[in-house]
Amino acid sequence: xxxxxxxxxxxxxxxxxGGTGTAHLTAAGETELAFVDGWTVQYDHWITSIAxxxxxxxxxxxxxxxxxxxxxxxxxxxxxPLAIADVDLDAARYKVSYAFVPAxxxxxxxxxxxxxxxxxxxxxxxxxxxxxxxxxxxxTVKLRWGxxxxxxxxxxxxxxxxxxxxxxxxxxDATAGIFVHLDHTFWDRLGTEEAQLRFDAxxxxxxxxxxxxxxxxxxxxxxxxxxxxxxxxxxxQVPLSYDDAGxxxxxxxxxxxxxxxxxxxxxxEGECTVIPR
Numbered sequence: 350x351x352x353x354x355x356x357x358x359x360x361x362x363x364x365x366x367g368g369t370g371t372a373h374l375t376a377a378g379e380t381e382l383a384f385v386d387g388w389t390v391q392y393d394h395w396i397t398s399i400a401x402x403x404x405x406x407x408x409x410x411x412x413x414x415x416x417x418x419x420x421x422x423x424x425x426x427x428x429x430p431l432a433i434a435d436v437d438l439d440a441a442r443y444k445v446s447y448a449f450v451p452a453x454x455x456x457x458x459x460x461x462x463x464x465x466x467x468x469x470x471x472x473x474x475x476x477x478x479x480x481x482x483x484x485x486x487x488x489t490v491k492l493r494w495g496x497x498x499x500x501x502x503x504x505x506x507x508x509x510x511x512x513x514x515x516x517x518x519x520x521x522d523a524t525a526g527i528f529v530h531l532d533h534t535f536w537d538r539l540g541t542e543e544a545q546l547r548f549d550a551x552x553x554x555x556x557x558x559x560x561x562x563x564x565x566x567x568x569x570x571x572x573x574x575x576x577x578x579x580x581x582x583x584x585x586q587v588p589l590s591y592d593d594a595g596x597x598x599x600x601x602x603x604x605x606x607x608x609x610x611x612x613x614x615x616x617x618e619g620e621c622t623v624i625p626r
Contacts, residue, residue, distance in 0.1 A: 371517070372517050373522060377527070400456075404514070416434060423461070446505065449613060485552065511586050526617075527617065538594065566600045568601040
């Protein structure tokens with residue numbers, strides 16, 4: 350076995366038997382959002398709690414690399430991929446998996462994060478927390494949402510070439526980049542990457558300029574209404590509804606929480622099988 354030390358974590362990798370290459374493990378977030386209903390959203394914080402990174406043989410599922418580190422990242426503070434580890438491995442193909450898990454106080458912070466926000470996440474068992482301001486014309490709506498929707502992302506496709514996982518070449522390198530799509534929170538339908546981003550229904554439930562995630566449990570996704578009970582319509586003046594792809598989600602809070610749990614990808618658009626934890 351070979352052991353690699355990176356800061357406070359210890360990485361264990363299977364012994365090399367032939368040619369070797371290097372796998373670069375990174376993490377990045379996407380904050381550029383385009384809403385179909387005219388809103389814009391600016392993030393003050395978007396914190397994700399990451400753990401359980403693994404590279405494994407796609408045929409035998411034997412783990413070639415296991416990282417017992419736990420990381421916190423605030424995507425609002427960085428626009429470049431963050432390095433987690435560089436690992437020497439046998440030249441081969443590896444499937445990639447990782448998880449978003451509830452935050453812990455001793456997690457490694459890959460970006461600067463206020464200790465009070467971390468403490469709030471830990472106290473509420475949240476794996477995702479964000480603060481954002483949405484604007485449309487003269488309207489402004491604040492969001493301060495934390496979510497307990499942990500999930501494991503496995504059997505990830507590579508967003509670069511749509512192959513399974515990553516292929517580490519002999520004498521070369523490959524990147525396994527966790528990529529967090531923040532747009533999932535505002536999708537209007539599930540089961541497709543072609544969903545529209547909408548905010549009207551969220552903004553319609555603001556009180557004193559802020560919408561609480563818990564309040565959206567009162568909003569049926571089959572017939573969205575504002576606080577006064579008025580039916581909301583889309584840009585075609587058709588009653589607004591959200592498509593849950595037959596999952597049986599009833600309200601907008603549960604829809605948003607589930608959709609957000611689907612946000613993890615590999616190397617850009619590479620889709621993973623998402624298993625709730």
